[in-house]
Amino acid sequence: MIRNLVNRKYLLGNPNRILFRAISTNGKLVVPWEDGKTSKYHGIWLRDSCQCRECHHPTTLQRLINSSSIPLDISADSITENGDGVEITWKGDHKSFYTYEWLRDHSYDPVLVEPPSIKEVLWTGRDLHNSYVKDPYSRDIPQVEFDEVMRDDAGVGKWTRKIAEYGFAFVNNTPVDEKATEELCKRIAFVRPTHYGGFWKFTSDMAKADLAYSQEELGVHTDGTYFTDQPGLQLFHLLEHIGTGGETPLVDGFKAAERLKELDPQAYTTLSTVPVPAHAAGNKDVCIQPADSFPILMHDHKGLLVQVRWNSDDRSTMREWDTPEQVLEFYRAAKVWSDILSSQEFVFQFQLQPGRPMIFNNLRVLHGRTGFEGKRTMCGAYINRDDYVSRLRLTNFGRKEVLRFL
Numbered sequence: 001m002i003r004n005l006v007n008r009k010y011l012l013g014n015p016n017r018i019l020f021r022a023i024s025t026n027g028k029l030v031v032p033w034e035d036g037k038t039s040k041y042h043g044i045w046l047r048d049s050c051q052c053r054e055c056h057h058p059t060t061l062q063r064l065i066n067s068s069s070i071p072l073d074i075s076a077d078s079i080t081e082n083g084d085g086v087e088i089t090w091k092g093d094h095k096s097f098y099t100y101e102w103l104r105d106h107s108y109d110p111v112l113v114e115p116p117s118i119k120e121v122l123w124t125g126r127d128l129h130n131s132y133v134k135d136p137y138s139r140d141i142p143q144v145e146f147d148e149v150m151r152d153d154a155g156v157g158k159w160t161r162k163i164a165e166y167g168f169a170f171v172n173n174t175p176v177d178e179k180a181t182e183e184l185c186k187r188i189a190f191v192r193p194t195h196y197g198g199f200w201k202f203t204s205d206m207a208k209a210d211l212a213y214s215q216e217e218l219g220v221h222t223d224g225t226y227f228t229d230q231p232g233l234q235l236f237h238l239l240e241h242i243g244t245g246g247e248t249p250l251v252d253g254f255k256a257a258e259r260l261k262e263l264d265p266q267a268y269t270t271l272s273t274v275p276v277p278a279h280a281a282g283n284k285d286v287c288i289q290p291a292d293s294f295p296i297l298m299h300d301h302k303g304l305l306v307q308v309r310w311n312s313d314d315r316s317t318m319r320e321w322d323t324p325e326q327v328l329e330f331y332r333a334a335k336v337w338s339d340i341l342s343s344q345e346f347v348f349q350f351q352l353q354p355g356r357p358m359i360f361n362n363l364r365v366l367h368g369r370t371g372f373e374g375k376r377t378m379c380g381a382y383i384n385r386d387d388y389v390s391r392l393r394l395t396n397f398g399r400k401e402v403l404r405f406l
């Protein structure tokens with residue numbers, strides 16, 4: 001038993017029981033853990049992952065060695081362990097040291113430790129609507145205070161956590177002006193500039209050739225389906241509306257996709273596979289199209305739904321079909337999806353208020369606008385997904401915890 005490690009939160013292997021075989025083409029480092037699990041590591045992977053100052057820049061955290069210079073069948077001259085980990089002396093005399101904690105965190109055969117994450121709280125419009133109509137400031141509605149967000153990173157952590165859980169959040173008591181709203185956005189990260197500008201203010205004057213700059217109704221959608229890198233967050237702050245209409249419907253796209261999969265698995269598969277082209281071409285100086293046509297429901301390499309890319313207005317004419325039969329199936333599936341998105345059960349609709357901006361995850365939550373009359377002025381911005389998630393993790397888990405899994 002490793003005395004000083006017994007109370008460590010990682011049940012670590014008894015070093016005398018490292019069943020080490022010479023690291024060669026087939027040899028691996030094998031670490032049996034106290035909890036009965038056993039990790040196996042390839043020699044080239046270990047050498048490539050050496051964390052010493054020659055191989056891994058201590059400040060920039062970048063790799064310094066040329067991975068392709070490592071022999072595929074690299075082997076070790078010796079291996080020793082101390083209470084904290086394992087030292088390997090490679091042929092050619094380079095020494096690498098791997099703490100047991102690092103080995104456990106980075107175990108891949110099998111994966112033993114998952115990085116910290118925030119559990120999503122999926123919702124239907126009905127879940128939120130009933131609370132909202134009783135009290136728009138109900139605890140059921142994700143919201144934070146402007147002052148707490150502006151005050152410190154704990155406030156930013158609370159705000160980003162709400163966005164991660166619910167896909168959106170209001171910010172109460174925000175000064176009704178562009179400057180304060182832009183400063184608010186920057187508490188998460190720099191804004192994402194596009195052909196609409198960086199931090200934007202817009203009204204129904206067709207200043208940009210896009211329906212957002214009109215009084216038209218906009219069905220629920222995600223923005224930027226025509227960008228390869230769809231904007232991650234979007235913030236809207238209604239500065240003024242003298243007139244009627246202009247309500248905001250929101251739908252939790254992940255909850256809607258869950259229902260689609262239950263209701264019509266074939267439709268879910270169709271919308272997860274058929275490539276959908278998109279464009280932004282109203283303004284004379286741009287014709288923006290993504291590097292590829294992407295499906296409406298996008299999954300990560302583990303099959304997890306991570307992005308909803310749906311904007312029927314911005315969808316281009318679809319010319320690329322696997323087979324002619326796919327055409328009718330796509331429109332059938334899109335109708336099932338659209339019916340879910342517009343159903344009373346799934347839509348949470350409210351009127352944006354000056355002083356209460358709303359930010360949302362544009363890769364999950366769909367937004368829209370009912371038609372309106374009168375003078376209506378909005379401001380807001382996009383923020384890149386990766387810049388948001390970086391800020392979310394650092395303010396909620398702390399840098400040390402986040403860096404554990406690089």
Ligand SMILES: C[N+](C)(C)CCCC[C@H](N)C(=O)O
Nearest residue numbers: 196200202212222223224225
């Ligand atoms: C937000 N702002 C008014 C600046 C731009 C709106 C862009 C709307 C576009 N049809 C899309 O869905 O991406």
Ligand SMILES: O=C(O)CCC(=O)C(=O)O
Nearest residue numbers: 212218223367368369378
């Ligand atoms: O005007 C609004 O409330 C929203 C406009 C919109 O949907 C957009 O800018 O994407």
